[in-house]
Amino acid sequence: MKRIRISGCASQLLARNTPRRPSCPYLHRAVAPHNHRIQTRLQTTAATPIDEEIDIEIEAGTEDSTPGPVKAPRNFKEKPLPPSPHPQAAQHSVKLAALRSRLSLHSRFPLQTLARTLVHPSADPNPAFNNASLSVLGGNLLSYYTTEWILCNYPRLPMSVVFAAQYAYIGPVALATIASEWGIEAAAVPGSEVDPGLLQFQRLKSGEKLPSLLRQEVPWKWRNTTTHKIVATDEFGSDQAPVSPHALVNTAVPMEEAAQSFVRALIGSLHLHLGSLLVKRFFRDHFLSRQLDLSSLFDFQTPTRDLSRLCAREGFEAPVARLVSETGRKSRHPVFIVGVYSGKDQLGQAAGSSLDEARIRAAAAALKAWYLYRPIEVTLPSSTENQVDTSRWKPNMVDCGEVIV
Amino acid sequence: MSTCKPLARIHLATRPTSHLQPLIQARHESTTRRHRKLLALPEAPSFTPSSRKPTLIFNPPSAAPSVYHTPLKFLPKDDRRKQLYAAFQTQSTQTSYRKSAPSIAQPGTPLYAPTSAPSPSYPQPAAHLPPRPSAALPAAVRAPYEKKYHLDQNDIKEIQRLRKEDPDHWTRWRLAEKFACSNFFIGLVAKDREKAGRVEREHEAARGRWGTRRREAREDRGRRKALWGRDA
Numbered sequence: 001m002k003r004i005r006i007s008g009c010a011s012q013l014l015a016r017n018t019p020r021r022p023s024c025p026y027l028h029r030a031v032a033p034h035n036h037r038i039q040t041r042l043q044t045t046a047a048t049p050i051d052e053e054i055d056i057e058i059e060a061g062t063e064d065s066t067p068g069p070v071k072a073p074r075n076f077k078e079k080p081l082p083p084s085p086h087p088q089a090a091q092h093s094v095k096l097a098a099l100r101s102r103l104s105l106h107s108r109f110p111l112q113t114l115a116r117t118l119v120h121p122s123a124d125p126n127p128a129f130n131n132a133s134l135s136v137l138g139g140n141l142l143s144y145y146t147t148e149w150i151l152c153n154y155p156r157l158p159m160s161v162v163f164a165a166q167y168a169y170i171g172p173v174a175l176a177t178i179a180s181e182w183g184i185e186a187a188a189v190p191g192s193e194v195d196p197g198l199l200q201f202q203r204l205k206s207g208e209k210l211p212s213l214l215r216q217e218v219p220w221k222w223r224n225t226t227t228h229k230i231v232a233t234d235e236f237g238s239d240q241a242p243v244s245p246h247a248l249v250n251t252a253v254p255m256e257e258a259a260q261s262f263v264r265a266l267i268g269s270l271h272l273h274l275g276s277l278l279v280k281r282f283f284r285d286h287f288l289s290r291q292l293d294l295s296s297l298f299d300f301q302t303p304t305r306d307l308s309r310l311c312a313r314e315g316f317e318a319p320v321a322r323l324v325s326e327t328g329r330k331s332r333h334p335v336f337i338v339g340v341y342s343g344k345d346q347l348g349q350a351a352g353s354s355l356d357e358a359r360i361r362a363a364a365a366a367l368k369a370w371y372l373y374r375p376i377e378v379t380l381p382s383s384t385e386n387q388v389d390t391s392r393w394k395p396n397m398v399d400c401g402e403v404i405v
Numbered sequence: 406m407s408t409c410k411p412l413a414r415i416h417l418a419t420r421p422t423s424h425l426q427p428l429i430q431a432r433h434e435s436t437t438r439r440h441r442k443l444l445a446l447p448e449a450p451s452f453t454p455s456s457r458k459p460t461l462i463f464n465p466p467s468a469a470p471s472v473y474h475t476p477l478k479f480l481p482k483d484d485r486r487k488q489l490y491a492a493f494q495t496q497s498t499q500t501s502y503r504k505s506a507p508s509i510a511q512p513g514t515p516l517y518a519p520t521s522a523p524s525p526s527y528p529q530p531a532a533h534l535p536p537r538p539s540a541a542l543p544a545a546v547r548a549p550y551e552k553k554y555h556l557d558q559n560d561i562k563e564i565q566r567l568r569k570e571d572p573d574h575w576t577r578w579r580l581a582e583k584f585a586c587s588n589f590f591i592g593l594v595a596k597d598r599e600k601a602g603r604v605e606r607e608h609e610a611a612r613g614r615w616g617t618r619r620r621e622a623r624e625d626r627g628r629r630k631a632l633w634g635r636d637a
Contacts (some may be wrong), residue, residue, distance in 0.1 A: 295472045300634035316478060322543040338546055345478040349470055352633075355546050360633045368472040370479050376486070397481065 084124035085196040090115035095185075095197020103182065103282075109273050117265035120201035120258040123190030125249040131265035132245035138268030142170045143235040145283045145382065151396075152378045154294065156371050158402035159226045163237035164297045169287055171236060175260035178286065184262060186255055201258035202251065211251045216241040276385060295368050302405065303363035307340065307347070310370060310403045317343040319366065321359040324349065338362045371402070556586060561594050568595040 090096050090111040100107075100114055121130040146169050150162055157165070168174060179199075190200035204210070218241045222232040229237035245261055271279045300306060307319050325337040338358035339349040348366030352358030379394050434440050454460040477490045556564075564584060567575040568591075577588040580595070612620070 296636065298635065303634045320549055321546040323546050324543050339543070341542060342478060344542065345476060347476050347478065348472070351469060357630075357633055359546055364634045365469070365472055366476075369475055372473055373475045373479060373481075374473070376484065 082124075082129075082192045083126075084119045084129055084190060084200055085115065085192055085194055087112040087115060087129075090196045093195055093197045095195055099183065099197060103286075105270070106274055106278070109270065113269045113273060114266070115196035117262055117269055118184075118196065118199050119190070120199070120253065120261050121245055121249045122202035122251050122253050122258070123200040127246065131261055132248075134265035134268035134272075135245050135261040136264075136268070137271065138264035138266065141267050141271055141279065142264060142283070142287070145280065146170050146287070147235065148380050148382060149288060152380055153374055154372060155375065155397045156373050156399040156402075157294070158298075158371060159230065160237070161294065161297045161371070163229070163235075165292065165294060167236040167238075168292050168297070169290065172256055172260045174290070175263040176256040178290075179259035179263050184259060186258065199255075199258055199262055201253055201255075204252040204254045208252070211248075211253065213243050213247055213251060214240075214253070214257065216243070276382070280382060295372060298364070298368055298371070300364045300367060303360055303367055305405050306403050307363045307366050309405050310367065311342055313403065319347060319363070321362060323355070340366045367403075553585070556584060556590075560584060564591060565595045568597055572597045572600040 093111065093115065096111045096114050100109065100111065105114075116129060117131045117134055119130045121127075121132045124130045127133060143166065146166055147162075150157065150165050150169075184199050186203075187194045187198035187200050188203070190202065194200060209215075217239050218233055222228050223239055226237075234240075234242045248257070267279060267283070270282060304319075304321075311317065311319050319340045319342050321338050322341050323336060324339045326334065328334040329336075334353060335351055336353070336355050336358040337349065337351045338355065338361075340347045340359075340362045348362045348364070348369055350358055350361035350365045352361050375397050377394060378396060379392065384390060384393050434443050449464075451464045452462055454462065475486070477487065477494075480487045480490075564580055567580060577591040580591045581588040584591075615623075
């Protein structure tokens with residue numbers, strides 16, 4: 001049996017022990033570019049209890065920095081407090097450690113980086129300390145993994161459904177929901193004294209309008225056709241112009257925006273620290289595991305026409321609606337069960353309270369059955385990354401496209 | 406044969422209302438044992454495996470087929486499911502011919518119908534079951550028709566002339582009947598915008614006279630109809 005470490009249980013109540021050597025090999029890397037910042041912080045933090053850590057950091061970084069400003073007398077008025085918590089504070093944040101273990105992240109993943117992913121550019125304009133660059137990387141990775149999963153597993157999906165599925169899996173709302181399910185809480189106001197385990201961003205006051213950056217629409221030309229949407233706009237084919245996270249500096253944003261930037265930045269930092277293999281596993285566990293009923297994303301305007309076009313295109317016999325069963329034809333609530341047949345094969349079946357309703361629903365069901373085809377064996381392109389052996393690769397099915405009436 | 410008594414006894418074994426009638430001795434199900442014996446019904450045949458060995462029981466409730474199960478016709482040529490489906494179809498056809506009635510339609514079940522013998526005049530068996538694979542397909546909802554493409558340029562000119570001459574008499578339906586084509590086709594070749602606008606204004610005026618109830622009912626019907634293509 002494993003013994004419980006009593007000292008670890010109530011460590012927040014005990015006197016803080018002396019800072020140990022950093023266990024993380026990345027810590028030095030994380031510290032190195034921060035030198036200018038550490039010096040400025042040194043002059044400001046007179047009474048804060050992190051003095052010891054700062055001294056140690058300076059020892060670590062003295063080789064490549066001029067020691068001049070470090071020796072300068074501390075002055076409270078000249079240097080304002082940093083806008084976000086010091087990276088060193090992450091080591092002592094209970095929330096961050098809890099978040100890391102809750103997400104089952106490897107202990108190799110440094111808490112300082114986890115703390116940085118929680119700082120939205122609206123809280124800290126310094127790109128070396130906010131999550132803007134990480135969220136750009138993570139957003140690209142997320143859309144890459146989702147797109148390839150959807151396109152390889154459902155090769156026949158119409159483009160509008162692909163867009164909707166992308167939005168459902170990694171859209172802003174989904175990412176904000178995921179962040180709240182992970183237990184991310186927001187700080188009321190960002191600042192250096194705030195616990196680094198809280199999401200830091202400049203809050204949009206209630207009743208205020210969205211900042212103009214988040215309200216921009218793409219040019220009409222981009223929305224003109226599906227091809228334009230694929231090429232020009234973001235992965236959701238949305239009408240909103242994509243906003244660079246770097247542009248949101250000092251802008252009050254809603255919580256959803258900050259939460260989604262955190263999730264993206266976490267993916268990006270996982271990719272940098274733990275490698276793509278673990279990110280793919282993380283993506284599978286936290287994003288693809290979410291239930292999405294793809295069949296509810298369809299909206300057919302003329303299902304019967306679409307189906308007959310499809311059958312003509314694929315060389316099947318023309319679809320015929322046949323009455324499989326019925327009850328209460330002369331009553332107030334009749335039920336008709338209609339199947340759509342092509343030759344002797346049934347393509348779809350549905351129930352309706354009128355013959356027309358059942359017929360149209362059956363045609364829609366048949367179209368969904370066509371579009372929701374899923375191949376048995378799928379090899380994702382990303383699964384062959386960094387692999388010399390390419391014999392496992394099997395080309396995926398590529399469909400000729402949706403039915404256009 | 407079985408020792409259990411009919412369920413109807415529960416209802417029959419009541420005291421006569423009039424005390425002038427002789428008292429009939431009735432045995433009530435007053436003990437646990439009698440109740441247990443009474444309610445010990447034979448299991449449905451579909452739940453009773455034919456062999457003593459443990460088997461799978463497949464007795465799903467009736468439901469519309471899932472759209473995630475791609476029909477045989479929609480599978481690409483190189484999909485392995487194609488062979489599996491074909492093998493299953495052969496097997497089920499053979500089984501259905503070998504057995505007189507499937508196990509879920511044995512006597513004593515609601516699906517059982519005594520006159521299940523197919524006759525030449527009535528091809529479908531009377532049992533409340535989906536038809537056998539070899540049986541004729543169900544009747545079509547609307548009479549199937551073939552497109553004829555029989556109208557030539559002169560006919561189209563004639564249609565346009567008639568329509569222009571008297572659009573009130575030669576409506577789309579009358580012309581479609583005369584030329585044996587669809588009224589959609591008449592609308593394609595001889596569209597009368599002036600009359601269409603007039604009729605639309607008349608309808609608009611008629612809709613304007615509707616009360617709240619009728620208008621809301623029509624609007625709801627339109628909303629329901631929009632859902633047909635969405636949540637099938």
